[in-house]
Amino acid sequence: MLPDRNPFCASRHGARTLCTLLGLALLLTACQSLRRVSRELPSTPLTIDAPIGWGTRSKLVALGEDTPRCLALLDAASVRHDVLPPVRQDQCGYADGVRLGRGGALPVTFHPGGPAVACPVAVALVIWQRQIVQPAAQRHFGRAVTGIDHYGSFACRRINGRSTGDFSEHSTARAIDIAGFRLAGGSTVTVRRDWNGAPARAAFLREVRDGGCRLFSTVLSPDFNASHADHLHLDHARRGLGGYCR
Known part of the structure; x- marks a missing residue:
């Protein structure tokens, strides 16, 4: 019979997973913001369909x-x-x-x-x-x-x-x-x-x-x-x- 999982280890694993997901979400948000900012730079060509x-x-x-x-x-x-x-x-x-x-x-x-x-x-x-x-x-x-x-x-x-x-x-x-x-x-x-x-x-x-x-x-x-x-x-x-x- 396998021993019960250590709850401390389980909680640490859950925290790492949560931190990874939060990091990915922040990275995605930052990338989207950079794309929006880049469209506004004077060096970025204008297009009619751009927001x-x-x-x-x-x-x-x-x-x-x-x-x-x-x-x-x-x-x-x-x-x-x-x-x-x-x-x-x-x-x-x-x-x-x-x-x-x-x-x-x-x-x-x-x-x-x-x-x-x-x-x-x-x-x-x-x-x-x-x-x-x-x-x-x-x-x-x-x-x-x-x-x-x-x-x-x-x-x-x-x-x-x-x-x-x-x-x-x-x-x-x-x-x-x-x-x-x-x-x-x-x-x-x-x-x-x-x-x-x-x-x-x-x-x-x-x-x-x-x-x-x-x-x-x-x-x-x-x-x-x-x-x-x-x-x-x-x-x-x-x-x-x-x-x-x-």
């Missing part, structure tokens, strides 16, 4: 210095787009314009038509509609966004339409004004009507505004001033590491 993090916005702005890389991102994500010829108008213009089209990996339609935007803005809009707008629509309405209404992008003008002062980001197609969203089934959500409207609609608009602040340097809403009572202004102004969200 939005603290470094995403600066990487999007930096794409303005690398148009081939920017266009390659749209191609790699199967986003249908047309490359536009350079535009020069007085002190305004762009050399990296694209027009997003419905189809491929971008199921929304822009109204009226795809706006002419600088390539980094196009990439940011794709990420925004995929990772911010569509999830928010499902949470608040239980359906998808099929269209985005806008007031355009490129416009050769100064900030707030003044006759003097700095030119607007619209003057280089690095900005776009979003007026509203069309939902599957036919209903719409507009900034003018719904910013202070029904709770679900107002919450949706604030969620997509706040999400845009993680991707664009400047995001202005009706909370900023009366000039933005009917749209969300999104742009890629060069602000260093910071941004402005209101």
Whole structure:
């Protein structure tokens, strides 16, 4: 007959097993954290499908210095787009314009038509509609966004339409004004009507505004001033590491 197992040895064996499991769990957590951090490093290439993090916005702005890389991102994500010829108008213009089209990996339609935007803005809009707008629509309405209404992008003008002062980001197609969203089934959500409207609609608009602040340097809403009572202004102004969200 075998002697009974020494309870002291058994407890020590159990402790070793527990410590091993805890160590493995901590190692796994550390590895996952390192992977998340590595995605945020400036040296880590941006991808459209990567989760939005603290470094995403600066990487999007930096794409303005690398148009081939920017266009390659749209191609790699199967986003249908047309490359536009350079535009020069007085002190305004762009050399990296694209027009997003419905189809491929971008199921929304822009109204009226795809706006002419600088390539980094196009990439940011794709990420925004995929990772911010569509999830928010499902949470608040239980359906998808099929269209985005806008007031355009490129416009050769100064900030707030003044006759003097700095030119607007619209003057280089690095900005776009979003007026509203069309939902599957036919209903719409507009900034003018719904910013202070029904709770679900107002919450949706604030969620997509706040999400845009993680991707664009400047995001202005009706909370900023009366000039933005009917749209969300999104742009890629060069602000260093910071941004402005209101």
